[in-house]
Amino acid sequence: MDKKTVTTISYLSRLKIDSEKEQKIVKDLDNIIKFVDQLNDVDTSSIEPLTNPLEKTAKTRKDEVTAKNLKKELLEVAPSANEDYFLVPRVVE
Amino acid sequence: MTVKYKTIKEIKQMISQKEISNKEIIEEVYKLIDENSHLNAFVTLNKDRSIKKAEDLDNNPSDSSLAGIPIAQKDLFCTKGIRTTCGSKILNNFIPPYSATVIENLENAGCISVGKTNMDEFAMGSSNETSFFGNVHNPWGEKLVPGGSSGGSASAVAAGIVPAASGTDTGGSIRQPASLCGITGIKPTYGRVSRWGMIAFASSLDQAGPMARTAEDCALLLNEMCSHDVKDTTSLDENIPNFEDSINEPLKGKKVGVVKDLDLSSLDNDVIGVYENSLQEFVSLGAELVDISLPNLSLSVPTYYVVAPAECSSNLSRFDGVKFGRRSENPKDLEELYIQTRSEGFGDEVKRRILIGSYVLSAGYYDAYYKKAQQVRRLIKKDFDEAFSDVDVIMTPTTRGPAFEIGSKGNDPIQMYLEDLFTISANLAGLPAMSLPNGNIDNKPIGLQIIGNFLDESTILNFGHMYQTKTNWHMFTPEGVKQ
Numbered sequence: 001m002d003k004k005t006v007t008t009i010s011y012l013s014r015l016k017i018d019s020e021k022e023q024k025i026v027k028d029l030d031n032i033i034k035f036v037d038q039l040n041d042v043d044t045s046s047i048e049p050l051t052n053p054l055e056k057t058a059k060t061r062k063d064e065v066t067a068k069n070l071k072k073e074l075l076e077v078a079p080s081a082n083e084d085y086f087l088v089p090r091v092v093e
Numbered sequence: 094m095t096v097k098y099k100t101i102k103e104i105k106q107m108i109s110q111k112e113i114s115n116k117e118i119i120e121e122v123y124k125l126i127d128e129n130s131h132l133n134a135f136v137t138l139n140k141d142r143s144i145k146k147a148e149d150l151d152n153n154p155s156d157s158s159l160a161g162i163p164i165a166q167k168d169l170f171c172t173k174g175i176r177t178t179c180g181s182k183i184l185n186n187f188i189p190p191y192s193a194t195v196i197e198n199l200e201n202a203g204c205i206s207v208g209k210t211n212m213d214e215f216a217m218g219s220s221n222e223t224s225f226f227g228n229v230h231n232p233w234g235e236k237l238v239p240g241g242s243s244g245g246s247a248s249a250v251a252a253g254i255v256p257a258a259s260g261t262d263t264g265g266s267i268r269q270p271a272s273l274c275g276i277t278g279i280k281p282t283y284g285r286v287s288r289w290g291m292i293a294f295a296s297s298l299d300q301a302g303p304m305a306r307t308a309e310d311c312a313l314l315l316n317e318m319c320s321h322d323v324k325d326t327t328s329l330d331e332n333i334p335n336f337e338d339s340i341n342e343p344l345k346g347k348k349v350g351v352v353k354d355l356d357l358s359s360l361d362n363d364v365i366g367v368y369e370n371s372l373q374e375f376v377s378l379g380a381e382l383v384d385i386s387l388p389n390l391s392l393s394v395p396t397y398y399v400v401a402p403a404e405c406s407s408n409l410s411r412f413d414g415v416k417f418g419r420r421s422e423n424p425k426d427l428e429e430l431y432i433q434t435r436s437e438g439f440g441d442e443v444k445r446r447i448l449i450g451s452y453v454l455s456a457g458y459y460d461a462y463y464k465k466a467q468q469v470r471r472l473i474k475k476d477f478d479e480a481f482s483d484v485d486v487i488m489t490p491t492t493r494g495p496a497f498e499i500g501s502k503g504n505d506p507i508q509m510y511l512e513d514l515f516t517i518s519a520n521l522a523g524l525p526a527m528s529l530p531n532g533n534i535d536n537k538p539i540g541l542q543i544i545g546n547f548l549d550e551s552t553i554l555n556f557g558h559m560y561q562t563k564t565n566w567h568m569f570t571p572e573g574v575k576q
Contacts, residue, residue, distance in 0.1 A: 001452075009451040013406060014413070014428075015444055016436040025445065028506055032449055035507050036395040039465050042472070049467030050474055052297045053283045053523020054327060061323045073190040079420035086415055088427050 001030035096121050098253035098570050101162050101310040108161050115147035115161040115205075122163045122207050125254040132230045132252060134245040136168050137176045138208040146205050159317060160203030165249045165258040168209035169216055170196050170301070171290040175206075179292045180214040180224040180242075183438025184418050193290025194322045195259060195301050202317035210245030210258060214440045215409065216266055216294045218242050219512035220502065223442040228499050231274055232571045233537055237496035240270030240512075246304050247274040253570060257314055258304045263294050264397050265491075265516025267302050268528035268542060272491035275530045275538025275569055277557065278304040279311045282548050283523035284329035287322035295404035296327075298397075298520040307567055308529060308557030312336035315550060331548060339551045340558035345379030347556075350484035353384045355515075356391060360493055364539065367532030368490045371541045371560070375488075378559055385480040385487065389472045393518040394510055396473065399453050399466035400521070405443075406450025412438065445506060474522040477544075485552050487544040489515045491528040495537035515542055525550045529557050530566040538569060 006026050010017050017025055071084075080087040094113045096104055107113045123140055143163070150161050171177050171189035178184045192200075200206060213223040221229040221244030229244040231237035232252035239248040243260030247270035250258050260267040262280035271278030279302045286301045293299060303314035315336050322328040351372065357365050372382055414420035414434030421433035439447070453462035480487060493514060502509045519526035524544055531541035541560075545553040561567050568575040 005452070006448070009448050009455065012455060013444075013447045013451045014410075014431045014435050015439070015447065016432050017444075021441075024504075025448070028445060029448060029452070031505075031507060032398060032445075033452070035510075036399050036453075036462065036466070038395050039392060039399070039469050040461075042389070042392065042465075042469055044465060044468035044472070047468040047471050049464050050471035051467055052327065053474065053521070054329070059326055059330070067191075070190065074416070077188060077190060077417045079414060079418070088415055089424055089430055091427055 100306045101256045115150040119143050119147040129252050132248050134248040135208045136211050143205045143207050157203035162204050163207045163255045164204040165210045165255045166206050167246050167259050169292050180212040182225040194287035213242035216242040217442050231496050236498050240273035242266040244270050250276045260304045261301045263298045265513040268491050268516045271528040272540030273496040277529040279527035282525045285319045287325045287328045289324040293408040295401040312554045340555050347380045348383045348484040349380050350385035350487040363534045371531040387476040396466045396469045397517045399462050402446040402450035406447045470521050477522045481546040489542045491540035491542040495534045495539045527553050
């Protein structure tokens with residue numbers, strides 16, 4: 001873990017790290033990664049990963065519309081919207 | 094007549110005997126909230142609607158199981174028309190257009206949601222110090238943390254403001270604050286309680302559950318919180334028992350697993366003493382202690398700190414300032430909108446976990462970290478599967494010690510992460526687990542953890558209730574032992 005890696009993962013995370021906090025973040029992340037590195041001492045060669053404790057395939061349900069006509073309610077909680085759409089800064093010049 | 098420090102069962106009795114009206118109960122709750130405002134347990138109150146609901150109940154009494162019971166809701170559950178912040182600046186102004194299934198279930202059973210409780214930001218923390226809305230204080234001592242992340246809920250119940258609160262538990266967020274505040278809380282089996290409308294942190298670990306004064310009250314709440322919900326694909330379609338039915342079963346012949354490879358070396362002698370005394374109480378209740386081995390238990394914290402941040406970095410990508418929540422001012426383009434909104438809206442701990450998650454999921458590291466952690470996760474679960482072939486429950490201390498002082502864990506995140514040493518494994522394995530008060534150290538409460546087999550909340554509630562018929566640790570309040 002170094003400054004360059006932190007810059008890369010910050011961008012992947014769409015986060016900007018304040019320059020005065022950068023040194024501490026590099027150190028914290030380095031310590032955390034070193035801490036989780038103890039997992040490497042475990043032999044897991046024949047072990048299937050466990051992604052979810054239920055180990056069941058997600059159930060599907062009938063494709064029935066249960067919540068409809070919510071456009072107004074949902075657009076109301078948006079930071080910026082018109083009658084039909086969420087608004088963001090112009091993307092195409 | 095007062096409802097302070099009363100249990101749900103006692104309040105139900107008071108209502109049915111007409112010793113107090115529903116409106117008087119709710120008015121007293123708001124008085125208690127005012128008197129305890131220094132605890133900073135609540136972020137948003139729901140006063141007018143709650144009083145109206147109580148008046149309606151007075152005019153039209155209901156026989157619903159929790160009619161008129163005041164409850165504090167963790168501010169992680171979406172509540173229709175009531176601000177829901179998740180302890181974060183980024184949701185400072187978010188008013189959900191719908192309620193979580195758990196909230197609907199509790200309110201349909203008659204509960205009155207009096208307010209939303211403070212919490213660690215996005216449930217990431219073990220001391221409530223990461224909340225955008227400031228520290229919550231522990232009613233047992235102003236300088237003490239209440240634990241986290243469900244710290245506001247724990248503090249509100251411990252102070253006797255409400256008999257019940259909802260919590261969520263991803264790595265110990267119900268059980269650890271329950272231990273530090275001297276109350277009872279249960280994290281159900283993964284999938285028992287719908288996650289729909291819960292703001293997601295780590296989707297394969299998150300589970301909602303009740304926090305209350307007794308195991309019996311937790312059973313009453315759990316009866317209503319559990320449901321099969323088609324809106325949550327991980328919601329279990331399994332029989333839901335009445336959790337009250339078996340709480341009085343004798344423990345004679347039942348087996349308590351005692352983890353022989355538990356490393357207690359970092360614990361104070363007082364903490365070990367309290368734990369060992371409780372085990373002996375269960376022996377005197379007729380249970381048998383059986384040594385079990387969970388050889389991979391010590392790997393649960395490092396496993397968690399790969400799995401949880403990975404899932405969090407993915408879940409929290411939805412907070413981008415576009416569809417809801419707070420947006421940064423005057424971004425020059427869309428990318429800057431995302432980056433500024435997230436950088437201004439998230440606190441340090443949340444950012445740290447998102448960064449770790451992005452790292453362990455990024456190309457070149459995925460197998461080394463994420464896949465590896467999921468493999469170890471299976472080993473941990475296998476240990477429990479084997480142990481539960483021999484025993485009915487497994488017991489450990491809930492926490493390494495009683496409540497610590499605000500600010501005392503300093504700047505080292507790993508020290509805080511180790512707070513959840515004993516609780517995290519139940520989330521990784523998806524098992525139900527509860528914490529209940531089992532002692533006091535320097536006038537600070539501490540809890541015992543009882544872990545159950547898959548879908549077997551009934552047995553841990555049975556053990557918890559029988560313990561509480563024999564001991565009075567659950568009767569201790571910051572103002573003395575309840576009569």
